[in-house]
Amino acid sequence: MQKNGPIALAFHTLVVAFVLAPLLVICLVAFTPENTLSIPTTSFSLRWFREIFVHPDFVASFVNSLWLATLSATIAIALAVPAGLAIDRYDFPGRDGLNALFLSPLIIPHLVLGVAFLRLFALIGATGSFTWLVVSHVIIVTPYVLRLVLAALSGMDRSAEQAAMTLGASHWTVFRRVTAPMILPGITGGWLLAFINSFDELTMSIFVTSPATVTLPVRMYMYATESIDPMMAAVSALMIALTAGAMLVLDRAFGLDKILVGQK
Amino acid sequence: MGFLTLASLSKVYGDHAAVRDVDLSVAKGEFVSLLGPSGCGKTTTLQMIAGLVEPTRGTITLDGRDITHEKPNTRGLGIVFQSYALFPHMTVAQNVAFGLEMRKVARAERDKRVKTMLGLVHLAQLADRYPRQLSGGQRQRVAIARALVIVPPVLLLDEPLSNLDAKLREEMQFELRRIQQSVGTTTIMVTHDQAEALSISDRVVVMEQGRMTQIDAPYRLYEHPATAFISSFVGKMNRLDGVWRGQGPSGTAQINGVSLPCEQASFPDGQTVALSLRPEKILLRAHGQGRVDGTIVNRFFLGSYWLFTVETPVGALSVSVPNHGEEPAGEGDAVALDWTPASLRVEAITATAGAAA
């Protein structure tokens, strides 16, 4: 590994600072005792965190978003792994078409998707249905998962699968015992990416959620259009803490670099 | 009838025949090498035996059973891949146990057999390591143990030593032979390294462009190569073009008017011939006391022997001389070359090849 020169080091520091500074500011603002978005100077207060819990709609939206993201990421994996295997391993008519179809939501603006789903849901009478909200999220997060699964598949040594087969394993056993563990970094990375994408998706969700299925980002957006108070900062701070916590747990359990980069 | 028999085995990719009409019969317990340059179809042949590549034509018979169209997971053969193909997420012991697990061997029995096998390949202490924590030679032994633990009727090895450095490769050659002999498994090894094939095989099969061109014991292959390609591919060989002078068996081979005593042969007068002579079959003598005189232009010391390049009226010849502990003649010295006539082989060159010469 090459050592970073002073300019590169300064550059990296600046990038990290730019990325982290807003998060840090938000987290600080969350502890303000004032009624305005201000950085606390003299005293810290938890009043805005308490405020969240007197808004049960926020809690409900949070739970809703959590379910939505978990379900859509998991379903996306269930779709992307077989699709990835087919695209990577077999040469069949329509292979490129399938690949393009799966990846196309990446290039369609969420605004357009939102309007389209709004129309579709109205037509089929699915407005306000949580199931169809999940469907719409699956569609937008599957490309991310598929990309990571495909990358993992093309990077793996196929002869390990052949070895397993010659040792007596059936196709399913080969997948379960060899292929899946070997592409696990791609699968986990894909799941995380899908989860995060679904969890903070706003543009499309504004169109497709109904009062019963409002997601957290949509709830925050609606709230922020009416009033700006430090409770937004408190919600954000909680989300940051939650994400960081999840990462920490994952890292402790599996090792993040192993999951996301692949074992070396 | 052999234990493993290949009959007219062929594989065609599009309009390219990777393997053509291979016929081979391997006896039980035998160690056979498939030797040939890269791209000659060795891996394809091996993978057809393993069931990983579907043959275009021909049959494969194992112990009297036609396995041509059997799935790889029911053939029960042991395979060591060139890349070793270890399972990176499993420990050494788990890798080796995999085949036994697939065979539903009970836990206790499995552990015992894995332990025995790891002992055989000298990896007992590394049972709990992951493949990434092993050296190349250790990985290779895990791959062998994993293939052998299921007691396969046939062990297939695809260039098992090519990823190792020279010194280790030599050690592992003999190690491989030791392991093979101690378990007595019928083995087919693919290699492009002639020294490797010669040193550890019972028989060597030479492949050229998808075909088998010679099947012989290593020393016979070396002494009696069937084709010009084999004579240059297997060991070092001096090759010279000459003409046959005189009629039939009473004639001799000549180059630039110099007669060269050679093996018993008979060609029509004026036939162009290819002469081949191994460097170690040539003796260095004092100037004027051999069959041709020459001058040493190069001398290389290779430890156990010296290798000379000697410029003579018939062309430049390589000569190897065992190291007897004294310094032999040096560059620029005038010497003579001698050989027994039987060691100089003569072959007719076909019209087209002759015209080019």
Ligand SMILES: Nc1ncnc2c1ncn2[C@@H]1O[C@H](COP(=O)(O)OP(=O)(O)O)[C@@H](O)[C@H]1O
């Ligand atoms: N899947 C394949 N598709 C097309 N051609 C192939 C395939 N596999 C091997 N070949 C060709 O068959 C020939 C023999 O290959 P291979 O058996 O791998 O040679 P070797 O192992 O002797 O180096 C090569 O010319 C190679 O390009």
Ligand SMILES: [Mg+2]
């Ligand atoms: Mg090969």
